Amino acid sequence: MILFVFSSAVGFQRNRTCHNLKSWRSHGTFVACSCADLSFRDKIYVCKMASNVHWSMNDVHQKVLIRKRLELARNLCLEELLQYLVQENIVTDRMVEKVLYQPTAFSRNVAFLSILPKRGPNAYDAFKKALRETLQSHLADMLCEAEVQIHRARTVGKHVSLKSAIDITSTDTHGLDLEDGNSSLYVQSTTVDFFKTTRQCAYKMTSKPRGLALLINISVFDARANLEKREGSEIDQNNLSKLLHQLHFDITVLENCSAVEMIDQLQCFARNLKHSQLDCCFVAILSHGTQNSVYGSDGGKVDLNLIFQMFDNDSCPLLQNKPKIFIVQACRDIEEDVSDGPPISADNGSTERYQDLGQSLDDIGGKRLPTLSDMIIGHASLPGCSALRNTRHGSWYIQAFVKLMANHAKDKEITEILTLVNNFVRNKIPSSKAKYSSARGMPEFVSTLCKKLYFYPGVVDKQVVQ
Structure with missing residues (x-):
């Protein structure tokens, strides 16, 4: 029978x-x-x-593949992925031959995506695992986010009562803007064609990881510092971490350190030998600040020029000719210091050398390089102005930075993106119920980059076609 x-x-x-x-x-x-x-x-x-x-594949998984079909068709790298799926008995060698027979990368991806939903209930999870095993984890993260959205749509009602909406927006009485935030953050991938047409005029950005990233988040201060807690700063930290992870950076987070500890950790970070093998460096500092410095948790001030000098061509030869990115989320008010903590300066107690950094030159390998070449520095505010922060969703500047980087890192270089950030923050209007309802923001950036800086998300050395 x-x-x-x-x-x-x-x-x-x-x-x-x-x-x-x-x-x-x-x-x-x-x-x-x-x-x-x-x-x-x-x-x-x-x-x-x-x-x-x-x-039969789970219906939610099928819907995810349909919803993200175009993005997958544009960005999948199939060679290793197909072999992984053969190993897991999801597809056969004959199917692989049929897929690879297609004349273009896009048509091969389409052929594969037509086969995948027919390969059983385990095919979807195997596909996501294959993406992570073949250095395409950003696509796996995209699928996971789509799953969450579909499940959320099924379980949450489509309509929210007016009373509920009012209750939600009235809970944060100190936020500057209650209508924004980053509920999802997905970095779109660069296409192979875009990479091939732009890489000759751009910095090399294909190493895995791209580079080392250091996030310094000072949100809680000692009582003697007389500085308010920076509520919402943890949101900035989380969003930056998500962004940098998808841009292939190796991230280190330093929280609530004193000014001396900040300098020590920055020096150790600048001297990390791994820089020599990687293509880029990223430093973000989230704290209170003045025009030319940022605060440690003890109220001590760290001169920003001192920080930039740690990574210049003289102090950090491991990063010569490589892009160095600094993002500073801090006020730049020209006010008397409200802290009783000691200011922090260079080891010799002098900051005179930083008064004209752009003209300082050093002999390096027979060539003369500007000391601060290949740097780009983004500030959340203009000199003399405050940087605005939403206690619920994070600072205006970091919100704009992560959103626009996620959307445009695939095909815009960093100065274009930071220009969009400037415009986004300038035009941002706070809620009428916000504490600073008349406040406006205006970031700025300074660049000594010598080439275009594209991040090429999704592209790594082993995928580069010479």
């Missing part, structure tokens, strides 16, 4: 001897019958029906 199982258990009244299988087909019935009862054609049909039941 062989059991053949169809789609769903709908009752039937026919004799178990299979004289007319077509009538059972129309009912979608669970059927058990003897192999001898079936014609050869019906045996084939029953086997197909049984196969479909066992190999």
Whole structure:
């Protein structure tokens, strides 16, 4: 006796001897019958029906693949991924040949995406694992986010009552803007064609990881510092971490350190030997500040020029000719220091050397390089102005930076993106209920980059075609 199982258990009244299988087909019935009862054609049909039941992909997973089909078709790198799926018995060698026979990368990806939903309930999870194993984790993260959105749409009502909406927006009485935030953050991938057409005029940005990143977040201060807690700064930290992870950076986070500890950690970071093997460096500092310095948790001030000098061509030869990115989320008010903590300066107690950094030159390998070449520095505010922060969603500047980087890192270089950030923050209007309802923001950036700086998300050395 062989059991053949169809789609769903709908009752039937026919004799178990299979004289007319077509009538059972129309009912979608669970059927058990003897192999001898079936014609050869019906045996084939029953086997197909049984196969479909066992190999059907979860409907949510199918919807995710449909929703993200174009993005996947544009950005998948299939060679290693297909071999992983063969290893996991998801696809066969014959299927791989059929896919790779297609003339273009896009058509190969489309052919693969047409096959994948038919490869059983385990195919989707295997596909996501294959993406991570083949250095395409940004695509796996995209699929996970789409899953969350679909599940959320199923479980949450489509309409929110007016009362509920009012209750939500009235809970944060100190936020500057209650209508923004980063509920999802997904970095779109660069296309191979864009990479090939721009890489000659751009910095090399294909190492895995791209570079080392240091995030310094000072949100809680000692009582003697007389500085308020920076509520919402943890949101900035989390969003920056998500962004940098998807841009292939190796991230270190330093929280609530004193001014001396900040300098020590920055020096150790600048001297890390791994810089020599990587393509870029990223430093973000989130704290209170004045025009030319940022505060440690003890109220001590760290001169920003001192920080930049740690990474110049003289002090950090490991990063010569490589882009160095600094993002400073801090006020730049020209006010008397409200802290009783000691200011922090260079080891020799002097900051005179930083008064004209742009003209300082050093002999390096027979060539003369400007000391601060290949740097770009983004400030959350203009000199003499405050940087605005939402206690619920994070600072205006970091919100804009991570959103616009996620959307445009695939095909815009960093000065274009920071210009968009400037415009975004300048035009941002706070809620009428906000504490500083008349406040406006205006960031700025300073660049000594010598080439275009594209991040090429999704592109790594092993995928580069010479």
